[in-house]
Amino acid sequence: MKMKICIGKTKSGGDCKARPISGSDYCFFHDPKSASKQREARGVEKAAGKAG
Ligand SMILES: [Zn+2]
Secondary structure, X not given: OOOXXXXXXXXXXXXOXXXXXXXXXXXXXXXXXXXXXXXXXXXXXXHOOOOO
């Protein structure tokens, strides 16, 4: 059985391999529809002082 994985790419150019969200070929971090939520999440990371 082939497991569905995100078709997005990581920063290093490799396959994302994360589990896609329902109805999308992308995971939460790569799905365009999640962009707004992602921005919020990144904001939280920034607020937490996470580097990179
Ligand atoms: Zn992904």
